[in-house]
Amino acid sequence: MVEKVLWLCHYSKVAAGIGLWGLAMVRLETESNALCLWMDCLHSFSFSRTELSLAQEIEKHLVVCNFSVLDLHFNSFKTSGHAFGAFVFRLLAIHRIRTATKILKIGLGEKAIACPVNCPCDEPKNWRSETITLINLEEVKINVFEGQEHEFDFLRQIFKCTPMLKRIAVKLSDDVTASNGLCTKIYDIFKEYPYVECSVVPSSEHSSQSGAST
Numbered sequence: 621m622v623e624k625v626l627w628l629c630h631y632s633k634v635a636a637g638i639g640l641w642g643l644a645m646v647r648l649e650t651e652s653n654a655l656c657l658w659m660d661c662l663h664s665f666s667f668s669r670t671e672l673s674l675a676q677e678i679e680k681h682l683v684v685c686n687f688s689v690l691d692l693h694f695n696s697f698k699t700s701g702h703a704f705g706a707f708v709f710r711l712l713a714i715h716r717i718r719t720a721t722k723i724l725k726i727g728l729g730e731k732a733i734a735c736p737v738n739c740p741c742d743e744p745k746n747w748r749s750e751t752i753t754l755i756n757l758e759e760v761k762i763n764v765f766e767g768q769e770h771e772f773d774f775l776r777q778i779f780k781c782t783p784m785l786k787r788i789a790v791k792l793s794d795d796v797t798a799s800n801g802l803c804t805k806i807y808d809i810f811k812e813y814p815y816v817e818c819s820v821v822p823s824s825e826h827s828s829q830s831g832a833s834t
Contacts, residue, residue: 623650624650624651625648625649625650626647626648626649626650626651627646627647627648627649627681627683628645628646628647628648629645629646629647629681630644630645631643631644631645634660634662635677636673636674636676636677637659637662637674638674638707638710638711639706639707639710639740639741639743640661640662640702640707640740640741641659641660641661641662641694641704641707641741642659642660642661642662643657643658643659643674643677643678644658644659644660644695645657645658646658646678646681648681648682648687652689653686653687653688653689654687654688654689654690654691655678655681655682655687655689655690655691656691656692656693657678657690657691657692657693658693658695659692659693659694659695659707660695661694661695661702661741674711674714675714675716675717678714678716678717679716682716686720687720687721688720688721688722688723689721689722689723689724689725690717690720690721690723690724690725691725691727692704692708692711692724692725692726692727693727694726694727694728694729695729702735702739702741703735703739703741703742703768703770704726704728704741704770704774705742705747705748705770705771705773705774705777706741706742706743706744706745706747707741708726708774709747709750709752709777709781710747712724712752712754713752718752718754718756719755719756720756721754721756721757722756722757722758722759723757723758723759723760723761724757724759724760724761725760725761725763726760726761726762726763727763727764728762728763728764728765728766728793729764742770747777748773748776748777750777751781752781753781753783754781754782755783755784756784757782757784757785758784758785758786758787759785759786759787759788760778760782760785760787760788760789761788761789761791762775762788762789762790762791763791764791764792764793764823765790765791765792765793765796765806766793766795766796767792767793767795767796767800767802767805772805772806772809775788775790775806775809776809779809779812779813779816785813785816786816786817787816787817787818787819788810788816788817788818788819789818789819789820789821790806790819790820790821791820791821791822791823792820792821792822792823793823794823796823803820806820807820
């Protein structure tokens with residue numbers, strides 16, 4: 621007869637991951653049907669193509685109910701601006717996650733710096749052209765959008781792979797303003813998908829500026 625369960629697991633040592641990204645913490649909330657994953661970037665180690673082991677590790681925590689919200693947090697202290705697109709699409713390629721996720725939330729680190737040239741965080745680079753159909757995904761929220769090129773690539777890929785997408789919201793970092801042209805670049809992508817409710821949320825420092833594209 622249990623109705624509400626909050627399951628939290630914090631790893632003392634990362635046991636599974638994809639590429640540079642390792643699973644640091646898992647939180648399962650039955651009230652919101654959310655699976656929350658905290659990812660650390662391991663600079664001195666790279667997981668091989670271990671989607672299966674990561675899927676098995678995540679499966680251990682799905683003991684209570686199914687989820688519909690996938691909430692990804694990329695550790696702001698350790699990421700240093702690393703690309704996340706390759707990881708996210710490899711994660712979404714896992715059958716259980718791909719079929720269950722209706723809402724995708726991505727939390728990025730504030731004030732991140734660009735990672736080194738040819739950093740393996742962006743491998744494999746063909747994630748930008750891969751064909752994966754996220755048939756059940758209806759809503760995407762990205763928090764602290766820095767305006768790096770790999771983030772724009774991620775936006776384009778999400779639109780391309782999500783035929784049932786209804787809403788997408790991008791919250792800007794403090795460095796992205798209407799004056800530096802990055803907002804215009806976001807709106808140009810949004811205009812290609814008029815059937816999706818798109819919005820840009822300004823940072824707290826620029827709350828007087830706002831915009832939306834429908």
